[in-house]
Amino acid sequence: MSEIKDETRGADPKYAFRSEAPLPREERVARLLKTLEGILKAGIYDLPLEMYLNTCAKCNNCAEQCQVYQATGDVRDLPAWRSNLLRRVYRKHFTPSGKLFGRLVGAKEVTEEDIDAMVDGFYRCTMCRRCAVNCPLAVDNALITRIGRVILGDLGFAPKNMTGSVKTQLLDGGNTSAIPKAAFIDTLDFLEEELQDEAGVPIPIPRDVEGAEFLFAAPVSDYIMEADTLIGIAKTFHAAKASWTIGTENFDAINYGLFYSDEKLEKILNRLLAEARRLKCKTLVIGECGHATKAGLLFQKVYGRSEYQDIKIKSILEVSHRFLKEGRLRLDPAKNPDLVTYHDPCNLGRGAGLYEEPRELLRAAVMNYIEMTPTRGMNYCCGGGGGLVIAEDLHTWRMEVGGLKKVEQLRATKAKIVVAPCANCKKQLRELIQFHKLDMELAGLHDVLGKALVFEKNP
Amino acid sequence: MTGSEFIAGVFPYITIGLFLLGTGWRFVRWLSLPAHVKWTLYPVPEGIAGQLRYMIKEIFTFETLYRFNRRLWIGTFSLHMAMGGFVLFLILYLAHWSPAFPVRASLWLLLISLIYIIWLRMNDRNLRALSTFEEYFNLAFLAVVAAASLIASAPHGLFSPRAYIIGLLTFRPDGVQLTGDQLLAVFLGGLFLIYLPWSKMVHYVSKYFTYHMINWQKH
Ligand code: SF4
Ligand code: SF4
Numbered sequence: 001m002s003e004i005k006d007e008t009r010g011a012d013p014k015y016a017f018r019s020e021a022p023l024p025r026e027e028r029v030a031r032l033l034k035t036l037e038g039i040l041k042a043g044i045y046d047l048p049l050e051m052y053l054n055t056c057a058k059c060n061n062c063a064e065q066c067q068v069y070q071a072t073g074d075v076r077d078l079p080a081w082r083s084n085l086l087r088r089v090y091r092k093h094f095t096p097s098g099k100l101f102g103r104l105v106g107a108k109e110v111t112e113e114d115i116d117a118m119v120d121g122f123y124r125c126t127m128c129r130r131c132a133v134n135c136p137l138a139v140d141n142a143l144i145t146r147i148g149r150v151i152l153g154d155l156g157f158a159p160k161n162m163t164g165s166v167k168t169q170l171l172d173g174g175n176t177s178a179i180p181k182a183a184f185i186d187t188l189d190f191l192e193e194e195l196q197d198e199a200g201v202p203i204p205i206p207r208d209v210e211g212a213e214f215l216f217a218a219p220v221s222d223y224i225m226e227a228d229t230l231i232g233i234a235k236t237f238h239a240a241k242a243s244w245t246i247g248t249e250n251f252d253a254i255n256y257g258l259f260y261s262d263e264k265l266e267k268i269l270n271r272l273l274a275e276a277r278r279l280k281c282k283t284l285v286i287g288e289c290g291h292a293t294k295a296g297l298l299f300q301k302v303y304g305r306s307e308y309q310d311i312k313i314k315s316i317l318e319v320s321h322r323f324l325k326e327g328r329l330r331l332d333p334a335k336n337p338d339l340v341t342y343h344d345p346c347n348l349g350r351g352a353g354l355y356e357e358p359r360e361l362l363r364a365a366v367m368n369y370i371e372m373t374p375t376r377g378m379n380y381c382c383g384g385g386g387g388l389v390i391a392e393d394l395h396t397w398r399m400e401v402g403g404l405k406k407v408e409q410l411r412a413t414k415a416k417i418v419v420a421p422c423a424n425c426k427k428q429l430r431e432l433i434q435f436h437k438l439d440m441e442l443a444g445l446h447d448v449l450g451k452a453l454v455f456e457k458n459p
Numbered sequence: 460m461t462g463s464e465f466i467a468g469v470f471p472y473i474t475i476g477l478f479l480l481g482t483g484w485r486f487v488r489w490l491s492l493p494a495h496v497k498w499t500l501y502p503v504p505e506g507i508a509g510q511l512r513y514m515i516k517e518i519f520t521f522e523t524l525y526r527f528n529r530r531l532w533i534g535t536f537s538l539h540m541a542m543g544g545f546v547l548f549l550i551l552y553l554a555h556w557s558p559a560f561p562v563r564a565s566l567w568l569l570l571i572s573l574i575y576i577i578w579l580r581m582n583d584r585n586l587r588a589l590s591t592f593e594e595y596f597n598l599a600f601l602a603v604v605a606a607a608s609l610i611a612s613a614p615h616g617l618f619s620p621r622a623y624i625i626g627l628l629t630f631r632p633d634g635v636q637l638t639g640d641q642l643l644a645v646f647l648g649g650l651f652l653i654y655l656p657w658s659k660m661v662h663y664v665s666k667y668f669t670y671h672m673i674n675w676q677k678h
Contacts, residue, residue: 047494048673055665058589064527075588106591132500134523137662138669143498302495353501377502
């Protein structure tokens, strides 16, 4: 039997994205089982994973909440169907009933074709967790997607841009955009000049200040794409008279490990925490970035080294919000007269509970504000979540499928500005606005906040 | 002891024992699993009161399904209410506070709901894609139990099911008078109870964990 199978063994199909180095086809099944076993044994995800792999009711409530399924209506985009790709393997190989009764209890031996379906499926889910909100059994398909991605990552499947960026980041003094330290310092100087021009007063961007309260780390792409966000953040720290610094040894908060590799996640997180320790900062503040914030908040306890456990990790949203509450920010909303709406990045909203902080900041900084429908816990993903925005191969999919619901939602607000405090959402939303020709601009939260901040001209 | 004496007088105790043991094992097993990564899903309902309110609403209305999958909700909601009704009216009936009719009506509702859900799973494109043998088996198993109970609880000569159940409850089982169809109902019902905690239908335990220990665990 097995020889016949070998002869007819198929070739790789055309995958939706390019990976650097997938394992040879015939080695994948064995490796998948080994990796899954390792994950189950490591016990990092014990309770949630065991619950989710064991208890789906196949009620399909998730599909009606998933923006991907809503856009395609395709059976393979049913969240429970996709999760079942992994669930049935788990049951076949790791549960007594599955071993004993096989298909009778929904268990199935994994094949190379199943793995192809996983490569396709787990990169059609943005891990937004919207479908978990109204799951009667509180099952979260996004965690299954994540575990599926970690396994695929071990098999060599992950978008090339993602693994490439991580490689660059993990080099000595590296970062995902490969910006050399000297160029980075030049960028900071340039931003300081911009700040002076805009605010009319000198606003420093402190570097390597030992003992500062906050070590600030942005997704490094912000230094190329989102200067206004960084300017707004510097203004906010300055206005609040906070003690803060940027570390020039490691200034990149991006942690793509969240999307495909626990091993990488651990390394990247600890490098960042090491920078906070080097500069003796008590709090690591992550810039406007959903995935980096979540990687820090959720995984510090399990993957952070024991000597870094005392370092606090916070989102810039929490920090700025605290400044606002303490009356340390003087804001003039008249500086932002246009109608503004707010997009909840999935990793900051459903993933970290930061719903009200950004809204209170915005309400204080703009004249006209409108909520999207639905909003907060049920807000739609931008369609580029889960790292999909990084994979250039998936651009068309993100525009025509992943972000379709978001576009409808944006259009209905009639807002002139959509605010999204997340580097990935920003990229995706900007592309959506362009692709679908929306009469709207994208801004970061601190872009808007920075505009509204008022400084005394004569100190 | 004859086979029928065993089924009528001993098997029910074994059944309940295994059901409790299985349920307890599941509970303790999940309780022993740590949740290192806090996979909290926000917003978390405010405080214990908020969480209780959410749970009670969900248990009594199945609101999540009502909102997103109305066709399945009709079946699932009536199925669960029929089960609840069955237990409730059975107690009332045993206490002489209710006639047998509502107990049987609950069983009818249960059976009809199950048939409807099986039909829906076979005919709705998406539910069909998701359903495996296991889903159909669970539904059919319970439907057979419901049907057997309906047959067994139809008026049978002089013997009263009440006397039989009270006998079991007071540890003086007296099942000699059970007819064949009644024995069958007891046997199938028992098998189902034994199977329940090991099946996917164990969500009566799992929900506690997925909501309280995962979704609602604050950082
Ligand atoms: S809503 Fe939950 S229980 Fe229902 S099919 Fe989806 S994941 Fe499974
Ligand atoms: S996590 Fe988001 S994209 Fe993935 S299945 Fe759920 S709703 Fe769909």
